[in-house]
Amino acid sequence: MTTVTTAPTAELPDAFRPLHRREFQALVDQGLFEGTHVELVGGVLVEMSPQGGRHSDMIRWLTKLLVRAVGDRYDIGVQTPLAVDDLTLPEPDLQVIPAGRYLDDHPSQALLVIEVASSSGAFDLGEKARRYAGADYPEYWVVDIPDRRVHVHTRPEGERWRSIDEITGGVLMSSAVPSVVVDLDELFG
Template sequence: MITVTTPAPPVRELPEAFRPLRSVEFQRLVDLGLFEGTHVELVGGVLVEMSPQGPLHNTVLRRMNRVLVLAAGDAFEVGVQVPLDVDDITLPEPDFTIVPAGRFTDRHPDAAVLIVEVAVTSGRFDLGEKARRYGAAGFGEYWVVDLDRRCVHVHRDPSPDGWGSVVRHTAGELAATAVPGLVIDVADVLSVAG
């Protein structure tokens, strides 16, 4: 007789003795192929499973990629869903990172001037825990293209507690502070959401 057991739900509240997984440990597990067939990232020492991309998310990624790469020029590089070394327990894969041009063959970038997340179902997490960690790490600017709320949340003035400024844009032009020439038409980007 075969007994099928249902896996227990994940922990809802972490005990005080919780020890987070560190970025270097996570990277070793990735290198060993432990996560083959799944898409996870490390945020705050916890493995977070990423949602599969739907056509809407993918369309916005392609549209944003074209604009970001053209604006980046030779001074910057655009990373698309690649790891960003945020802190010793956070190694996420934002939709886009703009980093100073350089060689990253032995480590992941840790100095982004702009991070962009495209949120279809992940808005709460992107605007919550990820935003807090990106701000505390001192990254210059963070945009969340929120397709559900039809706006772009622009985070500026990073601080240890998160961000000093968060502004919602629903239309008009939006210029990045650290990337000369990077301007998006907010309404155009959001128009794919219907």
């Protein structure tokens, strides 16, 4: 389950100051979040829930598929930070990013971002989808384990997607990375 960490409502001031991505990274570098698993989305810390067996299996399966599909043309990020905007540094389950080294900052560009959802579907389809569209990533998938479907978002416009399809069977081919082809029967076992 994904939870958003905020203070009690009665004690909140009239104006909020979001945590910025670079401030969050500095706190991470200082070890402030040692022993916790949080990501920054919209200036707010979001606690990430532990993975179940199907969730982690899905990530491993998709990782192998993506690595084979893109070869050396792109890099694959697996649960690594993506610098989406000044207030957002999530750790998507998978990302296809331009090949290269990112020694001074996390990658900010992505061709395909994939979230695997066991219990976080509403957040992945809501706030994260809005943030990824705002970053102008060409394609975003939410692999919905309980409902055995993939929500495919394409054609970002501002902070929304002009096209969202729910794929429940057959073969799915990425429009942003055409070499990525997924047989949904194999994906869902």
